[in-house]
Amino acid sequence: MIERKTSSTNYQNQSFLENKCPLNELLFLMSKRWMTDVLFCIEEGNNRFSVIREELEHISDHILADRLKLLEKEGLISKQHYDDVPPRVEYSLTERGEELSRLLDQLCSFASSYKEQQCKTEDTTTLEV
């Protein structure tokens, strides 16, 4: 069993920096808007900036660029530059990225099955035991 440290997700600049838990860092990273969408989009073979932007209809350049940079920095995707005349860049998942993708698929089915349950029993507020 992996040791699970305490604290930290948001508010990176504070004293929590010293006490970062890899799990929380990962969750915080992947919970950013569009993050999983970009990851899955690349996994499905959309490997260029403009293609991804089209696939994820409402994403802005700013955010897409940021997410790609973060995913690359975390070693989840890799980037290939081609010195073509209209500059070309291609993204693809690394092994790590694929591994994470599989883990997220599990989380996704967990989350989805729960949602179905929720719908049947009404929804929000408090659930009796």
Next chain:
Amino acid sequence: MIERKTSSTNYQNQSFLENKCPLNELLFLMSKRWMTDVLFCIEEGNNRFSVIREELEHISDHILADRLKLLEKEGLISKQHYDDVPPRVEYSLTERGEELSRLLDQLCSFASSYKEQQCKTEDTTTLEV
């Protein structure tokens, strides 16, 4: 394979509400600060408000109360009220909560192993392929 919808994590109030992906919702929920800490803390048997607050040294009442409410709302923990003279409330993981805890453990070891790798190869910036 579970269908993975597009978009949404943060900024709940906007048009993304219509298009929520259970995975993103879950990630967004669990990435909130102290959320996993509270979950794991309860899993380890700390089942009272004051005990959890002591365990997680720097958490505020406000945040702890909020996290407990969210976890309960999501069906991950359950709450027992006892009508004792000093009011007593006990929390425990539901089956769902334990299932999620197991999934998070996997994510945790994924995240941790990566971090070790990162440390050896220096760290941040760009990783060559």
Next chain:
DNA sequence: CAGAATCCAATTTGATACTG
């Protein structure tokens, strides 16, 4: 094409004080 820079609005966190 593939981004980088800037500015502002919406969220979230945290500290403090208060209550059944």
Next chain:
DNA sequence: CAGTATCAAATTGGATTCTG
């Protein structure tokens, strides 16, 4: 004990504009 209420401070997301 187990929270709730309020308010100030820090992040993040998104739109717009610009560039090699």
